[in-house]
Amino acid sequence: MKVVVIGGTGLIGSHLVGKLDADGHDAVAAAPSTGVNTLTGEGLAEVLEGASVVVDVSNSPSFEDEAVMDFFRASTANLLKAEADAGVQHHVALSVVGTERLQGSGYFRAKQAQEELIKASGMPYSIVHATQFFEFAKGLADGVTDGDTVRLPAGKIRPIVSDDVAAAVGRTAVGSPVNGVVEVAGPETFELEEFIRMGLAAKNDTRKIVTDPKATYWGAELQDATLLPGPDAHIAETRFSDWLAQQ
Template identity: 70%
Template sequence: MIGGTGLIGSKVVARLKADGHEAVAASPNTGVDTITGEGLDDVLKGASVVVDVSNSPSFEADAVMEFFQASTTNLLAAEAAAGVGHHVALSVVGTERLPESGYFRAKVAQEELIKGSGAPYTLVHATQFFEFVKGIAASATDGDTVRLPSALIKPLAADDVADAVAGAAVAAPLNGMTEVAGPEEFPLDELVRIGLKADGDPREVVTDESAGYFGAPLQERSLLPGPDAHLSTTRYADWLTAGR
């Protein structure tokens, strides 16, 4: 599990272990660095599946591109040498529709490396997590005002993302992409407005259709999955009141 000590990775590892699988968390915290290659060959010995849920420490356009290209290239080469039979990677719904964002361009580059590697693979595209609503607000805040468009989104809980990734890890490779999203559709500005209110945050959310999303302009349906997406069951209001 590359990125196995993070928000999603730690949850996926716990699920796989609970189901009786041997799951190993791999990250710089455990001595595995996909950028330098440190510890990579050793941790992949005997692995049948590699799941990559890692993320760049910087979202600056050049830095994030360098991270995903270097990390994915090194990881795929080490997997080929170790005889790994399935590469699973977590990505984002709408990635291919947001080329103005350096982050999403980097995710597209990551996916192209995986598709071109010849390795059996599954790409799990998830919508935004409830846990990142604060991050969306922070990226769109100017003073005490949050400016966001009303583009539609179907967010979901990190627990539900972990379920989807764990399921992909034990299934046969799709050599393609599957999507997972939440059960409810929200305008992006309203999603953040609800979240800030629940936290007692006094910032005002202003609807601004010209506002970007992590550097990318949005159309109404840019962040929505396709009709065949798997829908989770956790509702936003329930998550907000569950203690998080």
């Protein structure tokens, strides 16, 4: 089966291409560096020729509100049209657990717009919602750092390692379209402050971490369970402490 992975040279995409290849599929990494640009349409017709499945794990190069919305709208529209022209049978997109509950954030409004375009396209599809990645603990902290203090909102999180996300996306890609959302999360639930504290401590990062009632999550207010998956989520096995110990 030919599977084209949009964003196939990135963190999730490179893991995914390797897993699909190991399972005997013809996985093709598509990105601007390989001559495929979903914003302009360059290379799409050529790379999609003969493809059965397209997996979109790409991300916007800018998280500024207008730029990220423009990216996901244009990229997704171009991709869906090219897939229809090429006879692709399954569109898979990676998104985020809680997207519909995080609409105070420009980034998550853009992800919601992406999902709505997919659902309205008529293309058989599956959307994989994943929780926050282990690898992004520091980046999340950097985004809410004030001086030497990390100011976090209160809330729970069930983070997951990127390799387990790639595995879940791969299983979805080679299965039948669900025409809906599947969720994947890590095995442990943390307070957001605890997750960030563990991640920074492993890097000997001495920033002070506080829970601030005025703090937001990428611009969105959190409730206690905003970032948590539902009861039917697939639960991966890798524990955060075990992953940290291997870094």
